[in-house]
Amino acid sequence: MKGLTAVxxxxxxxxxxxxxxxxxxxxxxxxxxxxxxxRDADVNWFExxxxxxxxxxxxxxxxxxxxxxxxxxxxxxxxxxxxGSWIMAFAPSFTTFLIGSALxxxxxxxxxxxxxxxxxxxxxxxRQHVLTRRAAxxxxxxxxxxxxxxxxxxxALVTATSMTVLLALPAAAVTLCLVVICFGIExxxxxxxxRLRAGQFDLPGLGLLTAAIxxxxxxxxxxxxxxxxxxxxxxxxxxxxxxxxxxxxxxxRRPEPLVDVRLMATRGQWPVQLCAFLFGMSVLGAxxxxxxxxxxxxxxxxxxxxxxxxxxxxLVGVYVIFMAVGAFTLPVTARLLGERRALxxxxxxVALGYALWLPLHxxxxxxxxxxxxxxxxxGALVAALPAVAxxxxxxxxxxxxxxxxxxxxxxGGAIASAVFAIALSATGSLETDQGHAPxxxxxxxxxxxxxxxxxxxxxxxxxxxVAA
Numbered sequence: 246m247k248g249l250t251a252v253x254x255x256x257x258x259x260x261x262x263x264x265x266x267x268x269x270x271x272x273x274x275x276x277x278x279x280x281x282x283x284r285d286a287d288v289n290w291f292e293x294x295x296x297x298x299x300x301x302x303x304x305x306x307x308x309x310x311x312x313x314x315x316x317x318x319x320x321x322x323x324x325x326x327x328x329g330s331w332i333m334a335f336a337p338s339f340t341t342f343l344i345g346s347a348l349x350x351x352x353x354x355x356x357x358x359x360x361x362x363x364x365x366x367x368x369x370x371x372r373q374h375v376l377t378r379r380a381a382x383x384x385x386x387x388x389x390x391x392x393x394x395x396x397x398x399x400x401a402l403v404t405a406t407s408m409t410v411l412l413a414l415p416a417a418a419v420t421l422c423l424v425v426i427c428f429g430i431e432x433x434x435x436x437x438x439x440r441l442r443a444g445q446f447d448l449p450g451l452g453l454l455t456a457a458i459x460x461x462x463x464x465x466x467x468x469x470x471x472x473x474x475x476x477x478x479x480x481x482x483x484x485x486x487x488x489x490x491x492x493x494x495x496x497x498r499r500p501e502p503l504v505d506v507r508l509m510a511t512r513g514q515w516p517v518q519l520c521a522f523l524f525g526m527s528v529l530g531a532x533x534x535x536x537x538x539x540x541x542x543x544x545x546x547x548x549x550x551x552x553x554x555x556x557x558x559x560l561v562g563v564y565v566i567f568m569a570v571g572a573f574t575l576p577v578t579a580r581l582l583g584e585r586r587a588l589x590x591x592x593x594x595v596a597l598g599y600a601l602w603l604p605l606h607x608x609x610x611x612x613x614x615x616x617x618x619x620x621x622x623x624g625a626l627v628a629a630l631p632a633v634a635x636x637x638x639x640x641x642x643x644x645x646x647x648x649x650x651x652x653x654x655x656x657g658g659a660i661a662s663a664v665f666a667i668a669l670s671a672t673g674s675l676e677t678d679q680g681h682a683p684x685x686x687x688x689x690x691x692x693x694x695x696x697x698x699x700x701x702x703x704x705x706x707x708x709x710x711v712a713a
Contacts (some may be wrong), residue, residue: 249366253380255429256359257340257387262422263355264391266629268565269415271532272400272557278645280408281339290666292533296659297462298350300652304504305451306354307648310444310666315362316430323423323603325351334409352654357647359384359405361633364643382572383641393562399401400558438702441569455490458656460485465663505645513637514646520592521630521650522657523701527595527694528623529658534665534690537682539612548684550609564616585708588629592702595623603688634648665690
């Protein structure tokens with residue numbers, strides 16, 4: 246078995262590719278909209294589609310990882326991500342790009358699987374939780390560094406090459422990442438040593454969960470098309486909630502559920518998972534609105550920063566640098582405040598940062614300060630949530646609980662992205678000639694992000710001290 250240092254080194258390469266995906270597209274979303282001849286608000290649907298797929302695939306992939314081995318699932322998810330990235334590079338239309346973006350969403354399972362791999366490899370060391378937390382901080386640090394690299398690269402190259410070549414670069418990075426995983430990471434067998442027997446994987450539960458999420462997101466899309474007064478839209482969402490209730494009841498009856506509802510309901514898990522959902526609304530759902538706001542010309546519409554793609558890269562860079570600060574200083578703040586209070590403080594920083602956007606959005610300096618505050622809190626939460634979830638779970642459920650922190654986070658982001666797309670539409674309908682969203686839409690986005698982060702802090706305050 247390779248040493249822990251070597252394994253973490255290979256996983257750093259994986260997170261480097263993940264960071265490129267997360268930072269590369271943000272500065273050029275407005276350019277992508279122009280390339281595909283769509284409006285700024287419609288770009289949100291790329292993110293929504295990706296997050297929907299992420300929310301759907303993380304629970305089954307996390308469960309399969311515990312059953313079959315984490316490396317096998319990591320390889321499969323990376324192959325799907327590479328396929329989606331190449332589709333985006335050569336997409337000729339909105340629909341094709343949407344499909345590629347959705348497939349690319351498989352990457353969100355990478356970090357939870359990596360944490361689970363490290364957690365298993367440190368078993369019996371006597372310092373399992375400490376080593377896992379430190380390794381998670383290193384992985385998040387690599388992730389955030391590569392986000393900066395991705396953002397600066399796309400911002401610098403957007404005017405120097407064609408859109409196809411520009412979008413092919415992250416696809417190439419993911420393809421190389423696939424090679425690294427195949428040859429650099431040793432597989433540890435899962436609970437069933439690479440084999441599944443009939444009934445061991447919860448296909449009915451997966452079907453119910455897919456149906457529930459699909460109905461809720463369909464309702465949000467109909468709201469986007471027909472406006473908030475649509476009876477059909479609310480009918481879809483009500484049906485989705487009803488199916489979700491049925492899913493929970495079915496999972497409680499299964500001996501090997503897809504989602505271990507009882508474990509999720511324990512006091513060591515539900516505050517963390519609820520925080521991840523609420524945190525996902527801002528950390529994932531607000532990326533595109535922040536990008537399009539920064540690129541909006543204030544002389545044309547009366548608001549915005551009129552920034553170039555290169556400045557948006559700088560904005561992303563500042564945000565991610567402060568995310569790294571938050572991640573790497575979390576052990577220090579945890580010793581000073583206690584881990585639970587440190588996490589609550591981190592969520593409150595995110596809430597404060599988005600609240601600052603409401604009055605302070607008229608200059609680049611204000612934008613940089615706001616994103617710095619958000620970044621410190623976000624970095625600490627990104628690094629801490631999977632490790633905290635793993636420490637409060639049985640050994641054979643570490644992949645599941647770490648995966649669920651990303652599943653709930655991406656579900657929150659998916660719902661937020663759809664809601665934000667509605668808020669940023671000038672008329673509540675796709676039938677509009679206005680390319681820019683109203684300022685009221687952006688204020689709504691920032692207000693919802695601040696409120697969700699505040700509720701996340703409340704949830705974390707209910708976390709037992711032993712779980713941290």
